[in-house]
Amino acid sequence: MIAAEQLRRIAFWSLDLREGEFEHARRGIVEKSFAEGSYICHRGDRLESWTGVTAGLVKLSTVSRTGKAVTLAGIRAGGWFGEGTVLKNEPRHYDLVALRDTRMALMERSTFLWLFENSVAFNRFLVRQLNERLGQFIALAEYDRMLDATGRLARNIAWLFNPVLYPNLGMQLEISQEEIGLLSGLSRQAANKSLQILEGKGLLRVEHGGITVLDLERLSRYGG
DNA sequence: GCATTAACAGCCG
DNA sequence: CGGCTGTTAATGC
Numbered sequence: 001m002i003a004a005e006q007l008r009r010i011a012f013w014s015l016d017l018r019e020g021e022f023e024h025a026r027r028g029i030v031e032k033s034f035a036e037g038s039y040i041c042h043r044g045d046r047l048e049s050w051t052g053v054t055a056g057l058v059k060l061s062t063v064s065r066t067g068k069a070v071t072l073a074g075i076r077a078g079g080w081f082g083e084g085t086v087l088k089n090e091p092r093h094y095d096l097v098a099l100r101d102t103r104m105a106l107m108e109r110s111t112f113l114w115l116f117e118n119s120v121a122f123n124r125f126l127v128r129q130l131n132e133r134l135g136q137f138i139a140l141a142e143y144d145r146m147l148d149a150t151g152r153l154a155r156n157i158a159w160l161f162n163p164v165l166y167p168n169l170g171m172q173l174e175i176s177q178e179e180i181g182l183l184s185g186l187s188r189q190a191a192n193k194s195l196q197i198l199e200g201k202g203l204l205r206v207e208h209g210g211i212t213v214l215d216l217e218r219l220s221r222y223g224g
Numbered sequence: 225g226c227a228t229t230a231a232c233a234g235c236c237g
Numbered sequence: 238c239g240g241c242t243g244t245t246a247a248t249g250c
Binding site: 176177178188189192193196206208209 | 240
């Protein structure tokens with residue numbers, strides 16, 4: 001169980017809950033740390049919780065039929081995911097890797113189901129979130145075929161600034177070019193080149209150890 | 225051509 | 238100092 005103040009800080013959806021719902025959520029959540037490079041879960045694991053990233057950076061990836069690792073999405077602090085597998089009580093069908101030292105919030109499955117049964121606000125959040133993910137999933141179909149390296153990198157960055165998945169987080173993010181490369185399936189050097197192209201087009205600003213997105217709309221459409 | 229690794233100088237915190 | 242960035246050279250698919 002975590003402190004009320006901490007829950008409000010790490011889970012934007014908790015702000016809309018009623019008092020009793022909030023308490024229920026609070027009691028059903030624990031936090032856990034993962035070292036850089038470690039697996040939070042492997043594909044096929046039965047991770048019995050709904051999860052949020054409270055600090056750090058996580059890569060969600062899977063393996064294609066050809067055996068190549070494919071990144072589905074990066075999740076930054078503030079992001080919550082896994083509701084699909086928790087609802088269906090399925091094993092996870094992807095790998096979760098901590099790209100840097102990371103803290104995760106784990107909500108007990110029974111708590112998640114209780115909120116699902118009892119909280120209007122929580123359901124509203126879930127519908128919004130699932131709907132947004134669906135759009136992201138559809139976009140993934142054209143990802144490999146249509147986009148060059150810079151386009152894929154642009155998409156991956158734009159996902160980290162999705163206003164539905166990360167409300168009120170601002171346009172600046174501390175992330176190294178190596179981490180951006182890991183998320184985009186590129187080397188650090190190639191990520192550097194792509195970032196400079198995007199900066200030249202005024203879509204973002206490259207900083208030391210971070211970026212600021214200047215035009216999210218165009219960034220998310222870049223190259224496609 | 226395009227991307228990767230290795231290497232290195234330079235800059236920032 | 239340690240970590241990150243920008244760049245180049247050599248190599249691979």
